[in-house]
Amino acid sequence: xxxxxxxxxxxxxxxxxxxxxxxxxxxxxxxxxxxxxxxxxxxxxxxxxxxxxxxxxxxxxxxxxxxxxxxxxxxxxxxxxxxxxxxxxxxxxxxxxxxxxxxx
Amino acid sequence: xxxxxxxxxxxxxxxxxxxxxxxxxxxxxxxxxxxxxxxxxxxxxxxxxxxxxxxxxxxxxxxxxxxxxxxxxxxxxxxxxxxxxxxxxxxxxxxxxxxxxxxxxxxxxxxxxxxxxxxxxxxxxxxxxxxxxxxxxxxxxxxxxxxxxxxxxxxxxxxxxxxxxxxxxxxxxxxxxxxxxxxxxxxxxxxxxxxxxxxxxxxxxxxxxxxxxxxxxxxxxxxxxxxxxxxxxxxxxxxxxxxxxxxxxxxxxxxxxxxxxxxxxxxxxxxxxxxxxxxxxxxxxxxxxxxxxxxxxxxxxxxxxxxxxxxxxxxxxxxxxxxxxxxxxxxxxxxxxxxxxxxxxxxxxxxxxxxxxxxxxxxxxxxxxxxxxxxxxxxxxxxxxxxxxxxxxxxxxxxxxxxxxxxxxxxxxxxxxxxxxxxxxxxxxxxxxxxxxxxxxxxxxxxxxxxxxxxxxxxxxxxxxxxxxxxxxxxxxxxxxxxxxxxxxxxxxxxxxxxxxxxxxxxxxxxxxxxxxxxxxxxxxxxxxxxxxxxxxxxxxxxxxxxxxxxxxxxxxxxxxxxxxxxxxxxxxxxxxxxxxxxxxxxxxxxxxxxxxxxxxxxxxxxxxxxxxxxxxx
Numbered sequence: 001x002x003x004x005x006x007x008x009x010x011x012x013x014x015x016x017x018x019x020x021x022x023x024x025x026x027x028x029x030x031x032x033x034x035x036x037x038x039x040x041x042x043x044x045x046x047x048x049x050x051x052x053x054x055x056x057x058x059x060x061x062x063x064x065x066x067x068x069x070x071x072x073x074x075x076x077x078x079x080x081x082x083x084x085x086x087x088x089x090x091x092x093x094x095x096x097x098x099x100x101x102x103x104x
Numbered sequence: 105x106x107x108x109x110x111x112x113x114x115x116x117x118x119x120x121x122x123x124x125x126x127x128x129x130x131x132x133x134x135x136x137x138x139x140x141x142x143x144x145x146x147x148x149x150x151x152x153x154x155x156x157x158x159x160x161x162x163x164x165x166x167x168x169x170x171x172x173x174x175x176x177x178x179x180x181x182x183x184x185x186x187x188x189x190x191x192x193x194x195x196x197x198x199x200x201x202x203x204x205x206x207x208x209x210x211x212x213x214x215x216x217x218x219x220x221x222x223x224x225x226x227x228x229x230x231x232x233x234x235x236x237x238x239x240x241x242x243x244x245x246x247x248x249x250x251x252x253x254x255x256x257x258x259x260x261x262x263x264x265x266x267x268x269x270x271x272x273x274x275x276x277x278x279x280x281x282x283x284x285x286x287x288x289x290x291x292x293x294x295x296x297x298x299x300x301x302x303x304x305x306x307x308x309x310x311x312x313x314x315x316x317x318x319x320x321x322x323x324x325x326x327x328x329x330x331x332x333x334x335x336x337x338x339x340x341x342x343x344x345x346x347x348x349x350x351x352x353x354x355x356x357x358x359x360x361x362x363x364x365x366x367x368x369x370x371x372x373x374x375x376x377x378x379x380x381x382x383x384x385x386x387x388x389x390x391x392x393x394x395x396x397x398x399x400x401x402x403x404x405x406x407x408x409x410x411x412x413x414x415x416x417x418x419x420x421x422x423x424x425x426x427x428x429x430x431x432x433x434x435x436x437x438x439x440x441x442x443x444x445x446x447x448x449x450x451x452x453x454x455x456x457x458x459x460x461x462x463x464x465x466x467x468x469x470x471x472x473x474x475x476x477x478x479x480x481x482x483x484x485x486x487x488x489x490x491x492x493x494x495x496x497x498x499x500x501x502x503x504x505x506x507x508x509x510x511x512x513x514x515x516x517x518x519x520x521x522x523x524x525x526x527x528x529x530x531x532x533x534x535x536x537x538x539x540x541x542x543x544x545x546x547x548x549x550x551x552x553x554x555x556x557x558x559x560x561x562x563x564x565x566x567x568x569x570x571x572x573x574x575x576x577x578x579x580x581x582x583x584x585x586x587x588x589x590x591x592x593x594x595x596x597x598x599x600x601x602x603x604x605x606x607x608x609x610x611x612x613x614x615x616x617x618x619x620x621x622x623x624x625x626x627x628x629x630x631x632x633x634x635x636x637x638x639x640x641x642x643x644x645x646x647x648x649x650x651x652x653x654x655x656x657x658x659x660x661x662x663x664x665x666x667x668x669x670x671x672x673x674x675x676x677x678x679x680x681x682x683x684x685x686x687x688x689x690x691x692x693x694x695x696x697x698x699x700x701x702x703x704x705x706x707x708x709x710x711x712x713x714x715x716x717x718x719x720x721x722x
Contacts, residue, residue: 017694020701025600028209035205039419043411046374047404054373059338063374067194068460072453075202079446082209087439090703097706 016097023089031082038074042067124499125266128506132314132513133291139307140295162440166447168305169431171312173200173448174455175251175519176258179315179512181576182456184483186463187473189378190371193463195414196581197456201449203422206592208445211423214599214700216432216441222526223426223591224534230598231606232690237534239610240594243617244426244530247587248523248560249567250624251427254579255523256568258516259288261576265487266509285568292517293561296524297554304521305434311514312451318511319458322490322504326465329493331356336464340372358468365467365474375407379414382406382664385650386657402657409668410661414581417667421584424591427519427526437704462486483576487512524560531556573635574628581665582624589670590617597678599700602693608682616674623666 046053046063053063060068178200185193218226224240227233263284270279296304327333339356361367366377383403387395422428435441466473466485469492473482490508494501532553537544544552571579590613597612598604630649633640653660662669682689690696 012694012698014694017698017701021600021697024701032206032209035202039202039415040412043374043408043415047408050373054342056338056342057334059332059334059336061191061337061342061372064191064194064337064372065334067191067198069457071198072201072457075205076446076450076453079205079208079449083442083446086213086442090439090705094703094705 020093024086027082027085027089031078035075035078038071122266122502122505124502124506125509126506128503128510129262129266129513132510133517136307136311136514136517137291137295139310140298140304143298143306162435162443162447164305164309165431165434165440165444166451167309167312169308169428169444169448170451170455171308171310171315171514171518172431172522173428173452173519174312174315174515175580176255176262176512176516177576177580178452178456178459179319179515180258180261180483180486181254181580182459183462183466183486184481185378185575185578186460187466187482187485188366188463190366190376191374192376192378192411194460195411196418197459199415199418200422201453201456203419204445204449204452206419207423207428208442208449211429211595211599212432212441212445213438215429215595216435217438217702217704218700222433222529222533223429224530227594227598227609228538230690230696231604231609233606234539236606236610237538239614241530241534243590243613244534245527246617246621247426247583247591248527248530249564250583250586251425251580252520252523252564253567253571253574254576254583255516255520256285256289256564257571257574257576257579258512259520260284260568260572261484262487262509262512262516263287265484281572282569286565288513288517289520289561289565289568292521292524293557296521296528296561297557304518304525308518308522311518314514315511315518316451316455318507318514319455319462319486322508323458323461325493325500325504326489327461329496330465330469333461333464336461336468337372339468340368342369342372356468359471361467361471362474365471371467375404375411379407379410382410382653382657382660385654385660389651389654406657406661409658410665413661413665413668416671417581417585417588417665420588420592420667420671421586424587424595425584426530426587426591427522429591429595430526430529431522439703459486462489465489520564524557524564527560528553528557531560573632573637579628582620582628585624585665585667585670586617586620588667589620589674590614593671593674593678597675601682602697603682603686603689604678605682605685605688607685607688608678608680611681612674612676612678615677616670619673620666620670623663623670627660627664 042063053061055062057065178197182193182197182200185196215226218229223244224237227240228237260281261284264279264281267279295307330336335356339358365371370376380403383399383406386402387398390398432441432444435444462485463482466482466489470485470488473485473488476482476484486508487505490501490504492501493504532549532555536552536556537549541548593616594609594613598609626646626649629643629646630653632643633645633647634650635643653663
């Protein structure tokens, strides 16, 4: 365990918390938007372009193929990107704080 | 259960029950029990019981969460619902799997960092309010019981299926539905009270792999014999001019559909039987000449609304299921919690590709299931389909049937044990350990855990006996709707918004959750009132409601799938009430937010807990 930081540590400043939460929330929201576009867009596509969505591909209708099969890998890709970025963010924060502590 | 029943059961076993099916199911139950007993020896501390010592590795934990999550609804219900409702039912498996993304993006890491035992612990710690703990406990129990009912139905249905051919001394055939409920409920209750969380982690991890094997192997064999997934979907006409079934699809073996089965185009296209039920009922109540115009105007828009509401319920509900959330506390740290979630999504995503295939092939090869009701309907397509192979290939088919039955057993046993642990945790840790007797010793708390497990198991079994006529997947969907309107807004807002107060959180969660609960109860009661059996008499008072639904299909949709208005309502109330009571934001909110969001490596959590303990005196 690292030593307990003194109370005047930069970690306890308002700016640090703000920056911390904003960076992580921005990443989460970006990933969520990518997901929501697909998730909420598919019913709309079904509603406004039923002919297109009924196109046959390997016997499936296009919309069945997207929802029943292709959706899963797409979500894995989003979550993989999120995990990598978010772990990098955390490490970056630790690096920053440690640099500042050394500086004091 | 009386002794004569047992004797007759053993006598009946000799004839009528497939030895393979019985054998595989029996082995699954015995392995589950054996692992429970084994881990009972190593579960000693309270931490072992409640959060498995917080030391579960990513691989084990991901398997265990997946094992816990893939319930009877996933194993049997999804296939049955795809068979009965077609395309629209695909939203269930997809959202079950993808809801985890929301959990991963917004909740998993911070929740684990806070370092609580249960969700009510988090609720109290975040808002410094013992009152809020009580409210949170009530919701753990509410959602938990709602979610156990379909698991119990899965147990009853599967056992009734296995023993369908035995003959009793009075000449009747088959095993009553309630016997399965009682038997499986008792086994799991015993397991949980022996080993707690640590005991079931191992069991559930193994059960995931049993389920994945049991759902995929029969599908591969079925597809190699009867044709590829796509061809079976392709055998259905879409009804669009120029887009006829592919020529190859004609080679697919297809039995004529029974009268009750939905028509091809209706089944394979979006906005089918599931989402248009309310509008169709409303149209049926109109004079014949107005029906077509009414349907043309209302069917698709209402159906779109239903679809969106279902998506919101399932995606937000996944992120708010207490028995899943409690598992995140078993991770060593926040990064491990995120990694675990990622693996869970892969494991359950792979699983969820398969159940719809059963439904699609079942539509072509076993249309007679459309005529069945209750435990004899489409819900059992997963169990029935492999028997086709038994007729063709003899013993190989029987082995496959045995494997799917074992998978079904693993499904409702692992989910039920997970629910039991989270509800028992709420009762033993939050109610007994924190409210009734805060001074109790760890040994007393472990006894409390065991007693609570038995009490909750008994209540769940009793409830399970009443739900034979509700569709498994539908009940699960409603549990999700309640979780989506109560826990999801609570967790999301209290993790990301520091201005949240206890009053705001409680108002939003209670209003959202209770609205969803009432809406779900009204729909269920009016459905039960239609039943011809004893259930119909009990709920006969709700029969007039069906007339009302026919008059107002929009209200029926909003009651059946309430998430589209309850989730925004809960969120809005949280914001408004919190703003009004802004003075009561906890004083050390900045520190709390730091603990939730700062990486563990900064060592803030330890500091927070020391400070807190010094301040609070416990």
